[in-house]
Amino acid sequence: MTSRNTNSSGEPSRGGRGNxxxxxxxxxRNGRVVDPASGMDEKADVLVRDGVIDSVASGIAAExxxxxxxxxxxxxxxxxxxxxVHLREPGREDEETIRSGGRAAAAGGxxxxxxMANTQPAIDNAGMVRFVLNAxxxxxxxxVFCVAAGTVGLKGEAMTEIMDMRDAGAVAVSDDGKFIxxxxxxxxxxxxxxxxxxxxxxxCEDQYLSAGGVMHEGxxxxxxxxxxxxxxxxxxxxxxxxxxxxxxxxxxxxAHVSTGGAVExxxxxxxxxxxxTAETAPHYLVLxxxxxxxxxxxxxxxxxxxxxxxxxxxxxxLKDGTIDVIASDHAPHCEEEKDxxxxxxxxxxxxxxxxxxxAMTLLVRKGIVPLKDVIAAMTVKPASVLGxxxxxxxxxxxxxxxxxxxxxxxxxxxxxxxxxxxxxxxxGMKLTGRVVATMVAGKLVYEA
Amino acid sequence: MKGRKHLLGLEELGxxxxxxxxDAAQSFKEVLERSIPKVPTLRGKTVANLFFEPSTRTRISxxxxxxxxxxxxxxxxxxxxxxxxxxxLKDTARNIEAMQxxxxxxxxxxxxxxxxxxxxxxxxxxxxxxxxxEHPTQGLLDVFTVREHKGKIEGLKVVIVGDxxxxxxxxxxxxxLTKLGARVVVCGPRTLLxxxxxxxxxxxxxxxxxxxxxxxxxNVLRIQLERQKxxxxxxxxxxxxxxxxxxxxxxAAREDVLVMHPGPINRGVEISQDVADGPFSVILEQVTNGxxxxxxxxxxxxxxxxxxxxx
Numbered sequence: 001m002t003s004r005n006t007n008s009s010g011e012p013s014r015g016g017r018g019n020x021x022x023x024x025x026x027x028x029r030n031g032r033v034v035d036p037a038s039g040m041d042e043k044a045d046v047l048v049r050d051g052v053i054d055s056v057a058s059g060i061a062a063e064x065x066x067x068x069x070x071x072x073x074x075x076x077x078x079x080x081x082x083x084x085v086h087l088r089e090p091g092r093e094d095e096e097t098i099r100s101g102g103r104a105a106a107a108g109g110x111x112x113x114x115x116m117a118n119t120q121p122a123i124d125n126a127g128m129v130r131f132v133l134n135a136x137x138x139x140x141x142x143x144v145f146c147v148a149a150g151t152v153g154l155k156g157e158a159m160t161e162i163m164d165m166r167d168a169g170a171v172a173v174s175d176d177g178k179f180i181x182x183x184x185x186x187x188x189x190x191x192x193x194x195x196x197x198x199x200x201x202x203x204c205e206d207q208y209l210s211a212g213g214v215m216h217e218g219x220x221x222x223x224x225x226x227x228x229x230x231x232x233x234x235x236x237x238x239x240x241x242x243x244x245x246x247x248x249x250x251x252x253x254x255a256h257v258s259t260g261g262a263v264e265x266x267x268x269x270x271x272x273x274x275x276x277t278a279e280t281a282p283h284y285l286v287l288x289x290x291x292x293x294x295x296x297x298x299x300x301x302x303x304x305x306x307x308x309x310x311x312x313x314x315x316x317x318l319k320d321g322t323i324d325v326i327a328s329d330h331a332p333h334c335e336e337e338k339d340x341x342x343x344x345x346x347x348x349x350x351x352x353x354x355x356x357x358x359a360m361t362l363l364v365r366k367g368i369v370p371l372k373d374v375i376a377a378m379t380v381k382p383a384s385v386l387g388x389x390x391x392x393x394x395x396x397x398x399x400x401x402x403x404x405x406x407x408x409x410x411x412x413x414x415x416x417x418x419x420x421x422x423x424x425x426x427x428g429m430k431l432t433g434r435v436v437a438t439m440v441a442g443k444l445v446y447e448a
Numbered sequence: 449m450k451g452r453k454h455l456l457g458l459e460e461l462g463x464x465x466x467x468x469x470x471d472a473a474q475s476f477k478e479v480l481e482r483s484i485p486k487v488p489t490l491r492g493k494t495v496a497n498l499f500f501e502p503s504t505r506t507r508i509s510x511x512x513x514x515x516x517x518x519x520x521x522x523x524x525x526x527x528x529x530x531x532x533x534x535x536x537l538k539d540t541a542r543n544i545e546a547m548q549x550x551x552x553x554x555x556x557x558x559x560x561x562x563x564x565x566x567x568x569x570x571x572x573x574x575x576x577x578x579x580x581x582e583h584p585t586q587g588l589l590d591v592f593t594v595r596e597h598k599g600k601i602e603g604l605k606v607v608i609v610g611d612x613x614x615x616x617x618x619x620x621x622x623x624x625l626t627k628l629g630a631r632v633v634v635c636g637p638r639t640l641l642x643x644x645x646x647x648x649x650x651x652x653x654x655x656x657x658x659x660x661x662x663x664x665x666x667n668v669l670r671i672q673l674e675r676q677k678x679x680x681x682x683x684x685x686x687x688x689x690x691x692x693x694x695x696x697x698x699x700a701a702r703e704d705v706l707v708m709h710p711g712p713i714n715r716g717v718e719i720s721q722d723v724a725d726g727p728f729s730v731i732l733e734q735v736t737n738g739x740x741x742x743x744x745x746x747x748x749x750x751x752x753x754x755x756x757x758x759x
Binding site: 217218219220221222223224225226227228230294295336339340341342343344 | 459536537538556558559560561563564578579580581582613616619642643644645647648
């Protein structure tokens, strides 16, 4: 068995991006350093040497020949991690590639992403895992971690070679996009994941209850005449995953939680000590099913935008720690798949380039969720769920750092996205707070 | 209706706008009773009827309305068209619009398809039924028929029976009737009553006999066999026993009750033969009124200044 991810300053054992630092030192001066892992939130300097965080303190002197960035008024946070993205490569390079998705991540402040397995073909064997990691090494400016499928072809039937995929570098297992309907298969996959030491990420959707549905089932689906997906489709599936986590002892991570019912189940399970974690996406925190009015296909996503009550309860879950992680579920789609009748449109929204702005504007500035909690949900917490290095600014760690201007006002203009796709629900929205620089191992991969 | 370009649903109309359409329809109904039932209102305008879903009644009704208004009409039906060659809705409509069409009447199986076209095209769009969303001209002609008989809508008890969840006719009736002040009761099996329907301002029940008590109007919806196949009710026989409108059941309603049905009828299933053809039935009047109502909608959306003055 290969050793899992290193916690020192060394290169990651898998999934990493080999950005070599171009030498010398970099001093990030006068920024507000927010590092939830250590509890730090104060004005300080960060010295980066040879791609590694050398020290974090106030009044660090610049070294001769070193670069200095004055970051007065800016936030200096650990490199953000989006643990749920779809990069579409291989198979749908017209929608996104590992390169374009990596660039979108960098522009959005993410120094690492975990890509899901529902490519064409699916990432369901060690060769595919190696393909993704090799492509990432060659083309992505940010680190790409690979999530491997739990069943062959994501069909929910035969288990994949989880041990082989782990040894090829996969950091988690998921059939994301699909729920393993057969509970026996799900149980065996979880047992194998437990043996391999990989978390299992579950897309919770009872596909009998959701069949044919295109939006949340509620008042608005009735008004719009669109087939609804009841909240129970998610809640029932979450209940099963929690039972199986208890049965198998596997660490189960609930992807893209959209309902209040799911939040409540996770909350209770955590109280009982069940090894379960959960994530939600920015759109479930700030949008509701009402946004579908007018049949705007940019608002079509799975799970669907839920009711206002669900939104409030998911937000409550984020605030009390029931929801550990904010992840975008970045799901690129080309225009032809969205510029059609609502029922015929593809599910999914892109999010890499809007997550920070949306969270800063609608959660932090409004005083709804403290900054340190939002940052934690995109740094130390996803790192912990995936068991990967990163998510903190501790000396000795790789210098994956994101710099945010919390006061920068901007308007979401999809035509300027680095992503190949444009399917954002936030088009035209005026936001305050934007990533101005992203560095991976001390190297700037994005600068506004 | 001044300045309004599209008719996508009754949800978006106010009470006054609905009444304006009904009043105009009254004038057009008089036109239809003339020896030469034709006015020059839409002379020189071209209307395309795009029917992506089978329809007899609505398509013919629109076409007649257009011809009575002297519009030029073109018809498009999905079978045998470029749609079967994989052309998208947007491309099909753009091509037809490129032929200098002023108005499009669209029937489509996808809810929101007319909204999609209205966003994509420059011409006026009239919804002739979209998925399970709305069928506004049917709603208008139902309201028109009730108003003609009762002289008002305000305060009437209207019962809509059947597959409420999948009925665009029910939806448009609910919007139209509630906006004009009717008390609307929807009745059907629990599986065919949509979530949140009460928030539209109606009462919902599965007890037909109770619903019919004191009813001024009963609007019976067609039950589709496909709903049984998808497991939403167990059998036509049981459905008919619990939700079929019979003469005996109807006796709970007011003695001047109106019985309506948007057609096509499953005789002996949702409505018994004697009720469908009986003295309370205004089913065929609904069809006649449909032409007048559609003339009114076409006229009001066209921006035409030619008023349909009685002779």
